[in-house]
Amino acid sequence: MFLSETTSMDPLFLVVPLVVFLPLLGILVNWLFGKRLGEKAIGTIASLAVGGSFVVSLILLFALRTDPQGFSVPLMQWFTVGGLDISWSFRVDTLSVVMMLAVNLVGTLIHIYAIGYMHEDAIHQGDPTRYRRFFIFMNLFIIAMMILVSADNFLMLFVGWEGVGLCSYLLIGFWFDKGEGGIANAQAGKKAFITTRIGDFGLLIAIFLIFWAFGSLNFGDIFPRVGEVAANHPGLMLAITLFMLMGVTGKSAQIPLYVWLPDAMAGPTPVSALIHAATMVTAGVYLMTRSQALYLAAPAAQNVVMWVGAITALFAAIIAVAQFDIKKVLAYSTISQLGYMVAAVGLGAETAAMFHLVTHAFFKALLFLSSGSIILSLERAMEEGAQGSGSHATNIDPQDMRNMGGLRKKMPTTFWVYLVGALTLSGIAPLAGFFSKDEIIAAANNTNGIIFVVLVAAAFLTAFYMGRQILMVFFGKARTKAASLAKESAPLITVPLIILALLSIVGGAINFPGWLNLEHWLEHTIKVHESTFQLPVALISLSIALIAILIAWLIYGRKPLAESTSKDPLARSLGGVFTLVNQKFKVDELYHFLFIGPYEKLADFFAHPVDQGFIDGIANGLGNLASETGSWLRKLQNGFVRSYVLSIVAGIVIILIYLLVRV
Amino acid sequence: MDAALIWEWVIKSLVLILFLTVGFAYVTYYERRLLARIQARIGPNRVGKFGLLQPVSDAVKLIFKEEFTPAGVDKFIFVLAPILTVIPALIILAVIPWGVPIRLFGREIPLFISDINVGVIYIMAVTSISVYGITLAGWASNNKYALLGGLRATAQMISYELALGLSFVGPAMLAGSLSLVEIVRAQQSSVWYVILQPVAFIIFFFASIAEINRAPFDMPEAEQELTAGYHTEYSGMKFALFFMAEYIKMIAISVIGSTLFLGGFDGPFVESQPWLGPIYLLAKTFIWLGVLIWVRATWPRLRYDRLMSLGWKILFPVALLNVIVTAVVVVLVN
Amino acid sequence: MTLIGIIFYGFLAIVAIVSAVAMLLNRSAIYSALFLVLNFATIAVLYLALGAPFIAFTQVTVYAGAIMILFLFVIALLGAEKLSGHEPIKGQRTMAIVLGLIFVVELVLFLIFRNQGIQPMLALTQDFASPQKIGIAMFTQYLLPFEVVAFILLSATIGAIVLTRVEKPARLGAARGKK
Amino acid sequence: MPTSFFLALSAIMFVLGILGVLLRRNALVIFMSLELMFNAANLAFVTFANQYQLLTGQIFVFFIMAVAAAEVAVGLALMVAIFRNKGSVDIDQLNSLKG
Known part of the structure; x- marks a missing residue:
C-alpha cells in the first residue's frame, strides 16, 4: 500500500528528478540566451522542456507498470533541525504520476499553443519584450507544479504549493500595466496572491500540527500511523484536516476563498488555461487525495469538505449563468467543477475526483484555449477594422460575449473544438466529462441525497450556461464589426486545440468501467472503494444536461441577441435577480465590507494617527529638538579660532582651580 | 672667582679679536694681490711697501664716508643687521684650540678660550645665528634687490648648513667627542682626518664656501642680477661691517676646516716646541684662504636653482651616506 | 646663592619676560620674531645654568637658527609684518587678559602650595648631560x-x-622630463 | 637658586604665550606664541631634569624641539598656502567654517 523502502528499485525510477530539471534547463537557456533567440526559438525551447517532462512522466508510468508500489527517490538532504529531517526526495507512485502526466500533457499543449498565442497577443497588447519572460514564468510554474506533485513530504509540497502561487501571481499580473486604470491587472494578481495566502496560512498550520502530531513530515512516516495518532488525539486530526481544507479553499478556489479566480482571468489566456483551469487549482484536490488517510480519520472534516465542494459547485454555476465575459463564464465553470472534485473527495470518492481532475484538465484547457483563439481573432479584427475604416474604431471589449455572435462560420475549427469542450463539460455521453462527472454524482447518490440534488442542479446549470455561451458566441449574426471580420486562428493555435478536443472525447476511457481503470491504478497508492456504474444516475444526469441545453436553445438560440447592447433575455425575465447574479451575488462587495474595509480602516488608523501622528511625531520631534539645539549651539562656532582658544584656556583655568581647591 | 682666570680669558679673547680684525684687513689685501696675480695684473701696490698699507687706507676711507640711510627703511634693524652679522663671526672661534697649553707666569694656560664638550654644536649654533644679519639687512633695506638677496642668502645658508653640520659628524665620530680640542688631540694621535674623511672634507669645503656666500656660491650678492644683494643700500661704516664679517668668516672657516681636517695646530715637533702650534695653524689657514681665493678667481657663479639642487640633491645625501658609512666603520673597527 | 648669582639669574629672567612681553605687544611681526629670538637665547643661557649644554646649543641651533629664521623668511617673503583693522571679537581682549591673570595666579599658587621642591638648584657633575650620555639614552x-x-x-x-608646491606649467615639466 | 624660580619663569612665559595666541591676529605671531609656550614647557622640563637628576627631561626637550621643527615646517607651509589664497595672514579672516 505504501512506499516500500525495498532495495530493488527499477533504475527507470531514477529519471524522476528530470521532471523538475528539464523545465529548469529550459529556463536557464531562455534566461541566458533568450535575448538573442527569436520568439519561435524561445517558445520551442520552453515547450520542449515541458514536453521532455512529459516524456519522463511516461517513462515513470512505464516503470510503475512493473512495480506499481512506487518509490521514494531521494535527491539530497535538505536540512535537519532537531527532530525535523527534511530530504529533497521525489515520490513516484501511481497518484503522483497521474498528476505528472496530466499536468505535463496539458502543459505541453498549452506551451505550444502559447507560441502562437503570445506572438499575436504581443502584437495586440504591444508587449514584445515580455515574450521571453512569459515562457520563463511558464516553465517556472511547471517546475513548481512538479515539485508539488512529486513531493515526498509536506514541506516540499508546501514549497511547490507556494511556487505555483508565486507563478500564478506573476502570470496574472503579466500585463501589470494594463487593465482598468492601469493597475487592475496588477491588483488582480495581488488579490489572487493574498487570497491564496490566507488559505496557505491554514495549510501551514496544518503542517505544523502534522509535525506536532507525527513528529515527521514525510508521507511515508505519517500515513501508516494515522490510525494510532487519531485514536489518541481525535480532535487533532479534525483540526489538521480542516486547516488543510482552508488551504484547499484558497488554492482550489472554493467557498469562501474562490473570489480570486474570476479576477485571475486578467492574465493571458494560456495562463488561465494552464494554471487556473487545468493544473494549479487542482492542487487542492491532489493534496486532499494524497492526505486521504487523514480525512478518513476525521469523518466530520470529510463532511465539511463535501458540503463546501457541493455548495461551491452550485453557487459558481449560478454565477456563471449571468456572466458576459467569455473567460469569466469559464472561470466560474472552473470553480464549479472544482467544487465537484472537492465534493467527491468529501464523499470519499477520491478516484472520481482524480478522474474528473484529469478530464477537466483536458476539456477546460480546451475551452480556455478556444476562447483565447476567439479573443485573439476579435482583437485582430478590431485592429484591421480600425485600419480599414481609417476612422477611430469603437474599442469594444473582445472578451464580451455580447460583442460576438455568428462566429460559427468565421472560425469553424474553433467552433467545433469549442463545441466538443462545451459538450464534454456539460456531461454529454460519451465524452470524457460524462463519465467523470457521473461518477461523482453516483457517489453522491450513494451517500447523501441533498448533495446529490445539489450536484445535479449544478450539472443542469453547467449545461445551461455552456449552451448559452455557445449560442451567444457562435450562433446568430455578428453583433459587432469586429465579430464580422473575425478569421480562423493559425495552425499553431488550432492544432493543440484539436489534440485537446480529441483527448476530451476519449479521455473518459481512462476510467471506463472495467477497462483501463484508473481506480485499480490508484489502488496502489490510496484507498479506493469500487464505484459502480449506475445507469439511472447516468441517465438522469444526461437527460438533465440535454434539457438544460434545450432550454438554453429556447432562450438564446431561437431568438439570438440582436445588438451587442441589447439585454440578455434572462435579464428581461428575471430582472433584479439576474443583475444580482451578474454581480456575483456581490460577494466581493461583501468581503470588502466585512474584511477589507475594516482592515483598511485599521491600516489607515495605524498609518495616519499612529504612524504619522504619534511615531513620526516622536521621530520628528527628536529631529527638531536636535536641529533646534544645533542651531542654537551653532552660534558658538563663530569661525574665530582665537575664540575657541579662549574657551580652551577657560577650561584649563577651571581645571586648575579644581586641582588647587582639591586638597 | 679667580681674578687671574678672568684676566686670562680677557687677554685671550682680545688676542683673538685682534687677530681676526687685523687678519680681516690683510685677507682683503691677500685676496686682491692673489687675484691680481691669477688675472695677470699687479694689484694694490701703491700704499706703503708692496701696498701693505692699502687695507688701512681703505678702512679710513670707509669710516669717514657718509652714513646714508635711505628713506623707508626700518632704521633700528637697518643698523642692527651689520652688527648681528659681525658678532657671530667674531665669536665662532672661541672653541678652537690654537696650540698645546703653554706655561706662562707660573700657570698652565691652555691655548683656547673655552673647551666645551659640545664645541661642534657651538660652531653650528653660531653659524646658524649668522644668517640673521643678512636676512634682516635684506628686509630692512626696503629694496627688492636687497630683499631678494637676503632671502636667497637665507635659503642658501639654511640649505648648506645641513651638509656642513653633517660633515662635522665624521670627524666627531672618529674622535669620539664633540669637543674640538679632543678632535685635534685625536688627530695628533692618529692621522689628519682629511685622509680618513676625504668625503666629509670635500663636503665641508664646498658647504663652507656656500655658507659664507663666496664665489662660486655668492648668489646673494650676485652683482649682475641683484646689484649687490642684501647690502645694496649700505654704505660707509655699516657696509664695512658686512665686508669685515665676510672676510672674518673666511678666516673662521679656514681655521675650523684646518682644525677639523688638517690637524689644527698639529705639526712636527709641536709637542716639544709649543710656539710652533699657532704658527702651524696660521700657515694652514693661510693656505686654505689661498685656495678659497683661487676658487673664486677660477670658477664661475652657479645658477641659483643649480646651487640649491647641488646642496640638497648631492651634498646632503652624500654627507648623510658618509655619516652612515663612517658610523658603520667606526663600530666595526672598535 | 651668591648675590652675583641672584643678579645674574634675575637679569636673565627679566630679559626673558620682557622679550616675551615685547613679542606679544609689538605691532610688527619682524620685531616680534626678533624678540622671540632674544627670549630663546636667554633661555639657552638658563639651560647652560641648569646643566644642559647640549640642549642649550641645540636650542640656539634649532630654534634660533632654523625655526626663527624660517619665520623671518616667511614674514619677509609674504610681506606680512603688519595687519590693519581692529579686534573683531567682542570681549576677547578683556577676557584674555583676565584669564591670563587668573592663570598666572593659579600657577604661582600652585608653586607655593603644591610644589614641595622649593629646593636649591643642584650641583651637577660635569658629564651629567654630556653628548655621550644623551646619545646613549636616546x-x-x-x-x-x-x-x-x-x-x-x-x-x-x-x-x-607638497603644501607649498606651485603647479608648474605643463611645457616646463615636459621639457624637464625629456632631459 | 631655588628651582621654583625657573618654574615660575616658565609659568609666566607660558601664560604670555597663551595671551599671544588670544590677543594677536597675525597668524605668524600666534605661531610664535606657540613656540614661546613650547619653550616654557621645555624650561620646566630641563628644570625638573635638574631637580630629579634625570636625563629624561632633557631628552624630552630634544624630542620637543624636533617635533617643533617639523611642526614649523608644515605650519609655515600652510601659512604660505593660506596667504596665496586669502592674501592675508589675519587669522580672523579664516572663518569660513563659522556656524
Whole structure:
C-alpha cells in the first residue's frame, strides 16, 4: 500500500528528478540566451522542456507498470533541525504520476499553443519584450507544479504549493500595466496572491500540527500511523484536516476563498488555461487525495469538505449563468467543477475526483484555449477594422460575449473544438466529462441525497450556461464589426486545440468501467472503494444536461441577441435577480465590507494617527529638538579660532582651580 | 672667582679679536694681490711697501664716508643687521684650540678660550645665528634687490648648513667627542682626518664656501642680477661691517676646516716646541684662504636653482651616506 | 646663592619676560620674531645654568637658527609684518587678559602650595648631560620615540613640500622630463 | 637658586604665550606664541631634569624641539598656502567654517 523502502528499485525510477530539471534547463537557456533567440526559438525551447517532462512522466508510468508500489527517490538532504529531517526526495507512485502526466500533457499543449498565442497577443497588447519572460514564468510554474506533485513530504509540497502561487501571481499580473486604470491587472494578481495566502496560512498550520502530531513530515512516516495518532488525539486530526481544507479553499478556489479566480482571468489566456483551469487549482484536490488517510480519520472534516465542494459547485454555476465575459463564464465553470472534485473527495470518492481532475484538465484547457483563439481573432479584427475604416474604431471589449455572435462560420475549427469542450463539460455521453462527472454524482447518490440534488442542479446549470455561451458566441449574426471580420486562428493555435478536443472525447476511457481503470491504478497508492456504474444516475444526469441545453436553445438560440447592447433575455425575465447574479451575488462587495474595509480602516488608523501622528511625531520631534539645539549651539562656532582658544584656556583655568581647591 | 682666570680669558679673547680684525684687513689685501696675480695684473701696490698699507687706507676711507640711510627703511634693524652679522663671526672661534697649553707666569694656560664638550654644536649654533644679519639687512633695506638677496642668502645658508653640520659628524665620530680640542688631540694621535674623511672634507669645503656666500656660491650678492644683494643700500661704516664679517668668516672657516681636517695646530715637533702650534695653524689657514681665493678667481657663479639642487640633491645625501658609512666603520673597527 | 648669582639669574629672567612681553605687544611681526629670538637665547643661557649644554646649543641651533629664521623668511617673503583693522571679537581682549591673570595666579599658587621642591638648584657633575650620555639614552631607552620623531620629521618635510608646491606649467615639466 | 624660580619663569612665559595666541591676529605671531609656550614647557622640563637628576627631561626637550621643527615646517607651509589664497595672514579672516 505504501512506499516500500525495498532495495530493488527499477533504475527507470531514477529519471524522476528530470521532471523538475528539464523545465529548469529550459529556463536557464531562455534566461541566458533568450535575448538573442527569436520568439519561435524561445517558445520551442520552453515547450520542449515541458514536453521532455512529459516524456519522463511516461517513462515513470512505464516503470510503475512493473512495480506499481512506487518509490521514494531521494535527491539530497535538505536540512535537519532537531527532530525535523527534511530530504529533497521525489515520490513516484501511481497518484503522483497521474498528476505528472496530466499536468505535463496539458502543459505541453498549452506551451505550444502559447507560441502562437503570445506572438499575436504581443502584437495586440504591444508587449514584445515580455515574450521571453512569459515562457520563463511558464516553465517556472511547471517546475513548481512538479515539485508539488512529486513531493515526498509536506514541506516540499508546501514549497511547490507556494511556487505555483508565486507563478500564478506573476502570470496574472503579466500585463501589470494594463487593465482598468492601469493597475487592475496588477491588483488582480495581488488579490489572487493574498487570497491564496490566507488559505496557505491554514495549510501551514496544518503542517505544523502534522509535525506536532507525527513528529515527521514525510508521507511515508505519517500515513501508516494515522490510525494510532487519531485514536489518541481525535480532535487533532479534525483540526489538521480542516486547516488543510482552508488551504484547499484558497488554492482550489472554493467557498469562501474562490473570489480570486474570476479576477485571475486578467492574465493571458494560456495562463488561465494552464494554471487556473487545468493544473494549479487542482492542487487542492491532489493534496486532499494524497492526505486521504487523514480525512478518513476525521469523518466530520470529510463532511465539511463535501458540503463546501457541493455548495461551491452550485453557487459558481449560478454565477456563471449571468456572466458576459467569455473567460469569466469559464472561470466560474472552473470553480464549479472544482467544487465537484472537492465534493467527491468529501464523499470519499477520491478516484472520481482524480478522474474528473484529469478530464477537466483536458476539456477546460480546451475551452480556455478556444476562447483565447476567439479573443485573439476579435482583437485582430478590431485592429484591421480600425485600419480599414481609417476612422477611430469603437474599442469594444473582445472578451464580451455580447460583442460576438455568428462566429460559427468565421472560425469553424474553433467552433467545433469549442463545441466538443462545451459538450464534454456539460456531461454529454460519451465524452470524457460524462463519465467523470457521473461518477461523482453516483457517489453522491450513494451517500447523501441533498448533495446529490445539489450536484445535479449544478450539472443542469453547467449545461445551461455552456449552451448559452455557445449560442451567444457562435450562433446568430455578428453583433459587432469586429465579430464580422473575425478569421480562423493559425495552425499553431488550432492544432493543440484539436489534440485537446480529441483527448476530451476519449479521455473518459481512462476510467471506463472495467477497462483501463484508473481506480485499480490508484489502488496502489490510496484507498479506493469500487464505484459502480449506475445507469439511472447516468441517465438522469444526461437527460438533465440535454434539457438544460434545450432550454438554453429556447432562450438564446431561437431568438439570438440582436445588438451587442441589447439585454440578455434572462435579464428581461428575471430582472433584479439576474443583475444580482451578474454581480456575483456581490460577494466581493461583501468581503470588502466585512474584511477589507475594516482592515483598511485599521491600516489607515495605524498609518495616519499612529504612524504619522504619534511615531513620526516622536521621530520628528527628536529631529527638531536636535536641529533646534544645533542651531542654537551653532552660534558658538563663530569661525574665530582665537575664540575657541579662549574657551580652551577657560577650561584649563577651571581645571586648575579644581586641582588647587582639591586638597 | 679667580681674578687671574678672568684676566686670562680677557687677554685671550682680545688676542683673538685682534687677530681676526687685523687678519680681516690683510685677507682683503691677500685676496686682491692673489687675484691680481691669477688675472695677470699687479694689484694694490701703491700704499706703503708692496701696498701693505692699502687695507688701512681703505678702512679710513670707509669710516669717514657718509652714513646714508635711505628713506623707508626700518632704521633700528637697518643698523642692527651689520652688527648681528659681525658678532657671530667674531665669536665662532672661541672653541678652537690654537696650540698645546703653554706655561706662562707660573700657570698652565691652555691655548683656547673655552673647551666645551659640545664645541661642534657651538660652531653650528653660531653659524646658524649668522644668517640673521643678512636676512634682516635684506628686509630692512626696503629694496627688492636687497630683499631678494637676503632671502636667497637665507635659503642658501639654511640649505648648506645641513651638509656642513653633517660633515662635522665624521670627524666627531672618529674622535669620539664633540669637543674640538679632543678632535685635534685625536688627530695628533692618529692621522689628519682629511685622509680618513676625504668625503666629509670635500663636503665641508664646498658647504663652507656656500655658507659664507663666496664665489662660486655668492648668489646673494650676485652683482649682475641683484646689484649687490642684501647690502645694496649700505654704505660707509655699516657696509664695512658686512665686508669685515665676510672676510672674518673666511678666516673662521679656514681655521675650523684646518682644525677639523688638517690637524689644527698639529705639526712636527709641536709637542716639544709649543710656539710652533699657532704658527702651524696660521700657515694652514693661510693656505686654505689661498685656495678659497683661487676658487673664486677660477670658477664661475652657479645658477641659483643649480646651487640649491647641488646642496640638497648631492651634498646632503652624500654627507648623510658618509655619516652612515663612517658610523658603520667606526663600530666595526672598535 | 651668591648675590652675583641672584643678579645674574634675575637679569636673565627679566630679559626673558620682557622679550616675551615685547613679542606679544609689538605691532610688527619682524620685531616680534626678533624678540622671540632674544627670549630663546636667554633661555639657552638658563639651560647652560641648569646643566644642559647640549640642549642649550641645540636650542640656539634649532630654534634660533632654523625655526626663527624660517619665520623671518616667511614674514619677509609674504610681506606680512603688519595687519590693519581692529579686534573683531567682542570681549576677547578683556577676557584674555583676565584669564591670563587668573592663570598666572593659579600657577604661582600652585608653586607655593603644591610644589614641595622649593629646593636649591643642584650641583651637577660635569658629564651629567654630556653628548655621550644623551646619545646613549636616546639610542637605547628612547629609541622608539626617536624613530617616531624621525618619521614625523620626514613626513613634515614631505608635507611642507607638497603644501607649498606651485603647479608648474605643463611645457616646463615636459621639457624637464625629456632631459 | 631655588628651582621654583625657573618654574615660575616658565609659568609666566607660558601664560604670555597663551595671551599671544588670544590677543594677536597675525597668524605668524600666534605661531610664535606657540613656540614661546613650547619653550616654557621645555624650561620646566630641563628644570625638573635638574631637580630629579634625570636625563629624561632633557631628552624630552630634544624630542620637543624636533617635533617643533617639523611642526614649523608644515605650519609655515600652510601659512604660505593660506596667504596665496586669502592674501592675508589675519587669522580672523579664516572663518569660513563659522556656524
